[in-house]
Amino acid sequence: MRNLIQIVSLTVLVFTNLLVPSHPVAAQKACVVTDSGDVVCGKLQQDSKNPSTQNNQTIEFETINITLQGCKRSTSTVNCYFLLSPKKDGTGYFYCGGSKMFDTFAREYFCQQGQIGEQKGSNSQYTTMLKGIPLTAIATFREIPTQVKEISALQVGVNLTDYGTPPYQSAVFRSILVSE
Incomplete structure (x- = not known):
């Protein structure tokens, strides 16, 4: 009977952990029942061969949210797609100048072209x-080696204001797979 209670408790714990979203995966706790009936608990460890990559990461600022939707390769060009969601009416800025990405080989690349809505340019x-009306933004990086399959960090500048050109707010996204 005691083992049955442990198994039921363990089952509830495991299903609860599966239903509640959390990240990173390495922070999740799990328990297992051994062949001898003992319950052993610990933290899940990330498989280093299959790194945790995260698309649809959102960073919230006071006036605007920015969501990374993913990065896609076309030959030596990588485009990273964002959704900008304003919290008020105003002028939305997407800063290519100063935006950069870092690959897993310890190299950095600078944004060559930025786009917000239909507006494109290098700065x-x-x-x-x-x-409440989201708008797409794109950061374009060129001359990215084909062996770059994952981005360690991606930094872009955004802002929303109802007056003049503001200093940008830096959004940093991490562990991003580059799709083909």
């Missing part, structure tokens, strides 16, 4: 945004 682009 900062801006457009009118309305509260």
Whole structure:
């Protein structure tokens, strides 16, 4: 009977952990029942051959949220796609100048072209945004070696203001797979 209670408790614990989203995976706790009936608990360890990569990461600022939707390769060019969600009406800025990515080989690459809505350029682009209406932004990186399959970190600048050109807020995303 005691083993049955342990198994039921363990089953509830495991299913609860599976239903509750959390990251990183390495922070999750798990328990198993051994062949002898003992319950052993510990932390799950990330498999180093299959790194945890995260798309759809969102960073929240006071006036705007930025969500990384993913990065995609086309030959030696990598485009990273974002969704900008304004929290008020204003002018939305996406800063290519100063934006960069770092690969897993300890190299950095600078943004060559930024786009917000239909506005494209090599420095900062801006457009009118309305509260609650998301808009796509794209950061383009060129001359990326084909062996780069994962981005360690990606830093872009964004902001939303109702007056003048503001200093940008830096959004940093980590562990991003580059899709083909």
